[in-house]
Amino acid sequence: MYIIYDLTQLFYACIPLKxxxxxxxxxxxxxxxxxxxxxxxxxxxxxxxxxxxxxxLLDQDAPASSFVPAGGHWMYFLSTDKQSNLAEDGHSYxxxxxxxxxxxxRMWAGGRxxxxxxxxxxxxxxxxxxxxxxxxxxxxxGNLVFVTVEHxxxxxxxxxxxxxxxxxxREAANPNAAATQPVQAPSDAVWEEVIKPDPVMLFRYSAxxxxxxxxxxxxxxxTDVEGYPGLIVHGPLxxxxxxxxxxxxxxxxxxxxxxxxxxxxxxxxxxxxxCGKKIDDTRCEVWAKGxxxxxxxxxxxxx
Numbered sequence: 001m002y003i004i005y006d007l008t009q010l011f012y013a014c015i016p017l018k019x020x021x022x023x024x025x026x027x028x029x030x031x032x033x034x035x036x037x038x039x040x041x042x043x044x045x046x047x048x049x050x051x052x053x054x055x056x057l058l059d060q061d062a063p064a065s066s067f068v069p070a071g072g073h074w075m076y077f078l079s080t081d082k083q084s085n086l087a088e089d090g091h092s093y094x095x096x097x098x099x100x101x102x103x104x105x106r107m108w109a110g111g112r113x114x115x116x117x118x119x120x121x122x123x124x125x126x127x128x129x130x131x132x133x134x135x136x137x138x139x140x141x142g143n144l145v146f147v148t149v150e151h152x153x154x155x156x157x158x159x160x161x162x163x164x165x166x167x168x169x170r171e172a173a174n175p176n177a178a179a180t181q182p183v184q185a186p187s188d189a190v191w192e193e194v195i196k197p198d199p200v201m202l203f204r205y206s207a208x209x210x211x212x213x214x215x216x217x218x219x220x221x222x223t224d225v226e227g228y229p230g231l232i233v234h235g236p237l238x239x240x241x242x243x244x245x246x247x248x249x250x251x252x253x254x255x256x257x258x259x260x261x262x263x264x265x266x267x268x269x270x271x272x273x274x275c276g277k278k279i280d281d282t283r284c285e286v287w288a289k290g291x292x293x294x295x296x297x298x299x300x301x302x303x
Contacts, residue, residue, distance in 0.1 A: 032134045035099035039130040042077040048121040050075040053208050068119040070247060070255045071240030073153060073161055077127040078210040090212035099134055101145045103169035108235035110261035114162040125155040142171040173227035182264050185289035189275035191249045195241065196271045197233050205237050230267035238266065238297050242286040245274050246301035250284055253303040260299035266290055
């Protein structure tokens with residue numbers, strides 16, 4: 001669960017990209033479209049420990065509230081693949097639940113969430129995940145494969161959360177590629193909060209989410225293999241911070257919908273800023289910007 005990297009041009013310049021008429025075959029002759037409709041289920045009783053751990057991560061006193069904060073569901077229903085089933089990047093090998101895309105870099109591109117009712121510690125919940133779509137694109141950034149996974153969280157009394165999670169797979173970094181000019185974040189923020197990431201913060205969030213992706217804690221791997229200048233701040237962590245910013249500045253109202261899109265990375269090498277402004281009594285925009293004012297995440301929240 002991870003922010004999309006070096007993809008400013010992907011979302012702001014990929015609109016004219018030509019979508020291929022059919023999803024291509026992988027090198028092992030498996031059609032990626034065959035994974036559409038693939039489903040898995042996970043069940044869990046929501047525990048307080050992760051809520052206390054996340055409160056500590058935010059430098060808040062524990063014990064935390066027994067209610068799961070918006071975005072806190074990402075700390076539950078976690079994959080526990082065997083060590084022998086992990087690829088070099090720390091992710092599980094593809095081809096089981098997710099399609100076997102022959103591109104090495106996997107990134108969190110964005111998502112859409114609907115919150116139907118709150119989750120609290122002690123709730124017994126089933127999460128049903130389904131591969132909704134697979135689409136391949138080709139353009140200036142090379143080959144890309146987008147996979148959208150639909151998640152529904154159910155328990156006694158009905159649904160808690162509906163989520164669509166967009167994943168993008170990319171080719172390996174090209175050290176000779178020309179640098180792209182990042183899109184600048186909006187300059188009309190009314191709310192701002194500076195976040196200073198560090199390796200300990202990122203490691204603790206990886207632990208809370210059982211996230212083995214090495215880009216978040218292994219500096220040698222992320223710089224030498226994937227070609228980034230530092231450890232990468234998790235996409236869901238930034239999304240959770242943006243949801244909190246929106247709720248805190250909209251009078252503590254219950255969040256109903258949240259939609260976000262990641263466009264460029266945030267690294268542990270400098271502080272970043274989460275920003276926002278009110279649209280009306282039920283909506284606001286929130287975003288994250290990097291140290292040079294580059295847009296990292298853009299989101300809308302509805303209450």
